[in-house]
Amino acid sequence: MGKKWLYGLASGTLLVGLLAGCGGNNGNNDTASGPSASPSPSSSAPSASASAPASEPAKEAHLRLYTFGPEATYNWSQTLKAYEEAHPGVTVEAVVLSDKGDTQEAMKKLDLAFASKESIDILMFSDPAGYAQRVSLGMAEPLDEYIAKDGGYKVSEEYKVDTTLNGKVYALPGKFNPWYVLLNKDHLDEAGLAVPTDWTWDEYAAYAKQLTKGEGTSKRYGTYFHGPQGGGWMEFLKLKMMNQPTNSDFLKADGSSNLDSPNFKSTLELRVKMEKEDQSSVPYTDIISQKLAYRNQFFNQSASMLTIGSWMNTEIGGTEQLPLTFHVAVAPFPKNDAGDPIGYAPVTTDYTAVSSTSKNKEEAYKFVRWYTTEGQLVQGKNVPSWSKVSNDQLTPLIDTILAGTANPELVDKNSLIQTLLVSKASEMVPAASYQAEVYKAINEEYEKLILGQQDIDEMVKNSRERAQQIIEANKK
Secondary structure: OOHHHHHHHHOOOOOOOOOOOHHHOOOOOOOOOOOOOOOOOHHHOOOOOOOOOOOOOOOOEEEEEEEOOOHHHHOHHHHHHHHHHHOOOEEEEEEEOOOOOOHHHHHHHHHHHHHOOOOOOEEEEOOHHHHHHHHHOOOEOOOHHHHHHOOOOOHHHHEOOOOEEOOEEOEEEOEOEEEEEEEEHHHHHHHOOOOOOOOEHHHHHHHHHHHOEOOHHHOEEEEEOOOOEOOEOHHHHOOOOOOOOOOOOOEOOOOOEOOOOHHHHHHHHHHHHHHHHOOOEOOHHHHHHOOOOHHHHHHOOOEEEEEEEHHHHHOOOOOOOOOOOOOEEEEEOOEOOOOOOOOEEOEEOOEEEEEOOOOOHHHHHHHHHHHOOHHHHHHOOOOEOEOOOOHHHHHHHHHHHHHOOOOHHHEOHHHHHHHHHHOEEOOOOOOOOOHHHHHHHHHHHHHHHHOOOOOHHHHHHHHHHHHHHHHHHOOO
C-alpha cells in the first residue's frame, strides 16, 4: 500500500457507504435502536463445534475489533466476555465507530483509522460493496491459509453467505439478514387477505392496492419503498433483479453494465405503476421532501407493508421508541414469476475480516471464526449465517431475539421462521471502484422518471449511456 493510496484515504477520496441501505442505516433518522442485551440461547448451541484447533495454547494477545455495531444491537459485553473466558490470555476490545449504528459514519471513521495506522486487528464491513472495495485496497488479510490449517472447510458449505472474492476468502459472514416483507396482519385480516408464503411482485402490487385506504393526509398506503435516496438504498430500483441467483446488480462481476437486463426495466414499471396508477405506494416526493423514516411509516400504520432487511428482527415486536400496537406477520421476498424458485433475496451480513496490518493475525482469525459460528449464538441478536445451526435450533434463537422486543406476542413467529428458512442469498457481485458513481447516476435518472420529466424507455436509455460513460472513464 503506497503513500498515494493512504493520502487518498485520508483526504476522503475512498468511496464510502456504497450500499447505504444495508443494516437499515442511511445517515438519516432511520438508524438502529435495538433493545437491551438478551440472554444467550444456550439451548440452541449446535452439536458440531467450530472452535479453532486447540493444538497449541493461545498466546497472550489484545485484539482490537473495529465495528459499526453498537452495544444495544450487538451485545458486545456479553459476547466478548464469553470469548475471553474460553481463551485465557486473549482480550478483545470493541471499538464502536457509530453509537447509533450508522454504517456510513462508521466506514468513514474506519477508513481514516486505517490510513492513520491505528492498531486494528479485526474489521467489520456491513455490505458486499464496502467489503469488496476495501479488499481491493488491501485492508483485509486473505484467510485461505488459516482456513486450510483449520480443517480446510468450504465457506460456501459452512455458511449461507459465500464471501469468496476473486477466488480468495477475506472475511467470514456473521449474521444472516435476508430481506423480507413486514405485514400489518390486522390490515390483511380487514381486507380478507392471507399471509403470503410464496408470491410474486404482481401479487405484491395487488395486495398493496387492496390495502390502500383513505385520502389526503390521513391516507393509508399499501406499501412504502424507502429508496432510492442520493445514490443509497438502491435496492429499491433492483427489486426484480435481486431475487435472481446471478446478475442481481446494475453491474456484472466483470464491471460491465447489467442495465440491459429486462428485470431492471420491469422494476421501474412496477414502481411507476404502484405510485402513479394504483397510488398504493408512498409518493417519492413525500419520502424525499419529508425525510420519511421507514420504521415510523410501518409502526405508525401509515403503510401496511414494508419491504426491508431482517435486521428488523430485533425491533419487529416494537421498541420503546416505536411501540407495536397491531399484529405483525412476515412474507418472503417476492418472485418475478410463479415458476421461479422461492427465497432468493438480497442478504446483509457482517463481513468479519482480519486486518492486513494486525500483529496478531492468527489470534484474530481464531476470534473471527468463533464469532461467526458459536459467537453468533452467544450474542443472541441475529440469525447466524453458520449453516450448522439447524432448523430446530432456529426457533429458540428467534424466541431469544423476540424476547428483547416490547411485545413479542404480537408477532406471527411461524411466518417469520418459515420466511427465514426459505431465504437464500444471490451470488455476490464484487463491487467496481466506480459503483457509487453508477448508483448516483441511476438515482438521478429515476428522479427524472418519477417526477414526470422522462418516460421509462428514456430512463433506461439514459441510465445505460451514463453508466457506460462512467465505465469507460474508469478504464483510462
